[in-house]
Amino acid sequence: MLEADMKSGIKNIVILGAGNVGTHLAWAFRDADFNIAQIVGRSEAVVAALATDVGADHTSSFSEVKKGHDLYITALPDHAMEEVLPKLGLADELLVHTSGSMPLEILKPYSENIGVFYPLQTFSRKRKINFKEVPLLLEANRMDNEDRLLEAGKSISGNVRVVDSAQRQAIHIAAVFASNFSNHMYEIARQILDVHKMDFDLLIPLIKETASKAAVLGPGNSQTGPASREDMETIAKHLQALGENPGARELYKRITQNIIDQSGQSDDKL
Amino acid sequence: MLEADMKSGIKNIVILGAGNVGTHLAWAFRDADFNIAQIVGRSEAVVAALATDVGADHTSSFSEVKKGHDLYITALPDHAMEEVLPKLGLADELLVHTSGSMPLEILKPYSENIGVFYPLQTFSRKRKINFKEVPLLLEANRMDNEDRLLEAGKSISGNVRVVDSAQRQAIHIAAVFASNFSNHMYEIARQILDVHKMDFDLLIPLIKETASKAAVLGPGNSQTGPASREDMETIAKHLQALGENPGARELYKRITQNIIDQSGQSDDKL
CATH class of the missing domain: 1.10.1040.20 (ProC-like, C-terminal domain)
Structure with a gap:
């Protein structure tokens, strides 16, 4: 029963980073009736604004990220991940990055369940887009994680596919x-x-x-x-x-x- | 009376060149109910096909271009104009080129009434476009010629302006x-x-x-x-x-x- 729960759909999402990608993903998941549990990022003001916008809690302290949610999406700059992710203290929560150029493996030290959730679009906070048309390129370290990401991805985009790190x-x-x-x-x-x-x-x-x-x-x-x-x-x-x-x-x-x-x-x- | 006629609107058009620009201009003027009197170009087959398409006569001999029409549009490659235009034997017929990079003055040896009719778009014969949205950049050697080109231009495009050769x-x-x-x-x-x-x-x-x-x-x-x-x-x-x-x-x-x-x-x- 516990395993069945774990394999069931993603509902509660934590988003790390409130830049262009984090903002657009938060909007897309909110619009698809997911629960954005928490927005996390360095800049208190930016994080607070996005959190209010999507009905989430927020923190600017990476060690105060809530554990036990269904999906952790980092939309941080590539170079910031190595510094920030160890502070999360995740165990087996599903953790994905959104980077085009980083391999999946860089997440290995931080969780047993990892993936990539790469939206192929140019995002600016000033401009709303139709996320349904954004190609979402997914990768995961295990089939069950891939299935969970596919399900979540398909609820925000009509164009979801699995690609490996070299293709990405x-x-x-x-x-x-x-x-x-x-x-x-x-x-x-x-x-x-x-x-x-x-x-x-x-x-x-x-x-x-x-x-x-x-x-x-x-x-x-x-x-x-x-x-x-x-x-x-x-x-x-x-x-x-x-x-x-x-x-x-x-x-x-x-x-x-x-x-x-x-x-x-x-x-x-x- | 004769002068009034000369200043009145353009009705009969000869198009030199049946490439991408010539083809799209011929289509646009036909669709706006102008009379395409003649299509002229080197390749008999290409010229004949376009002429049939727009209900025009055609010739592949530049010395057989009919005189006395209201507007002669050359949509020939820049380097071909110098060779071909002397063969036309025009006197004061309104002659325009469609080149972005050629100054107006290059037409001086061939007619007293000259201009430029430059459609700012990328044209391919395979692809229809809405000509109404194509910016048309006009220039002429005299005000009355400018007025005639403006009138003709406005009947095929909703975005017509006068620019000089340096701007163009x-x-x-x-x-x-x-x-x-x-x-x-x-x-x-x-x-x-x-x-x-x-x-x-x-x-x-x-x-x-x-x-x-x-x-x-x-x-x-x-x-x-x-x-x-x-x-x-x-x-x-x-x-x-x-x-x-x-x-x-x-x-x-x-x-x-x-x-x-x-x-x-x-x-x-x-």
Whole structure:
């Protein structure tokens, strides 16, 4: 009977970290009628605000984390886990991290039941998202833990899958390119327009169509522009115009070269 | 009376070039009930197909372009214009190009009435788009020509503005970053997943949210990930994992450095 209880669904959740990931996970679990038992994090004010928001207790002391709950999710920065997790004093409570780049094994010293609960999305506290559409990438040290995480995951996301640590790291690197780096491309574009007193809004239809087109045709079939048609004259003009912006100029050169190296000629036109 | 006629609205349009831009412009004007008088381009088969599609005549001989129509739009590659446009033998017909990087003046030798009609979008023939949302950036050598282009532009797009050649070049460079280069980031991400036998579809919610978030918060406020929080440990891991992919590794390094150079620290997390 005790074992059956232990294997039953997750109800009470402790969340460590009240940053972007911790906040969005707390919201998602609250919205799916889980009980957020406690929010734990360094900053008293931030932790208190999120705790109020999701109806949880809170503490800024990691040694005061309540034991015996169904799931402990750390959404702490990677480098903070090693320092903080020993303070929890967990025995066999299910403990998961949310990191794209950390292997499952780093949790071994802290509990017998461990896993990973990695939401593949870019989160900002300022912006609500539909968590149902966020891919949730899970891993666990045992089948029964995997089942428990799958069940909990499926109640907040419609896109849950099990991946191992090596796959998750590849996904994380891919996500850096697809999200962080494409956003930086937008930011450089914004700066270029800004110099000429033009608004970033001008580019929004283009940015949205670029994302939608890649989703439908695949990015390989979607590439347009001077680099993909090896239009060296336009490329030379652009590099000259970027003369006063050495960072952007260097990136223009490198990315253009990489596109040319990878693709045959194309008649596409931006 | 003759002058009044000349100043009145554009009805009959000749389109030079049946590539991505020519095709989408022909579709947009047809859908807005203009008469596409003729489609002109090198490839007989491509030109004939588009002409049939929009109910136009067609020719693959540039010296057989019909004179006296209201608007001639060249959607030819930049380098082809110099060769092809002298063959048209236009006198004062309104002639516009669609290039982001070419100044208005290059059309001077070919007509007294010239302009630019630059649609700021990434076009592929395979993909229909809502032209009403495409920003149309116009320029003309005279006020009356500007008025005619504005009127024609507003009948196919809800976002028409006049910009000069210097602004248009800046917009074109910004568009290369925001669209061509972000799409190349998607492509590198696709390749990384492919090595690990995972599907690009996994990244689509992330890519769409990244685009939407930048549109709402601005890209500067949207940056997340290892570079923006200067997480050197994760960056080092990623660079090591990219060891077998020197092109992607080099871009990872450069773009990360540029993000670090530009931003303060952030607590955002991918």
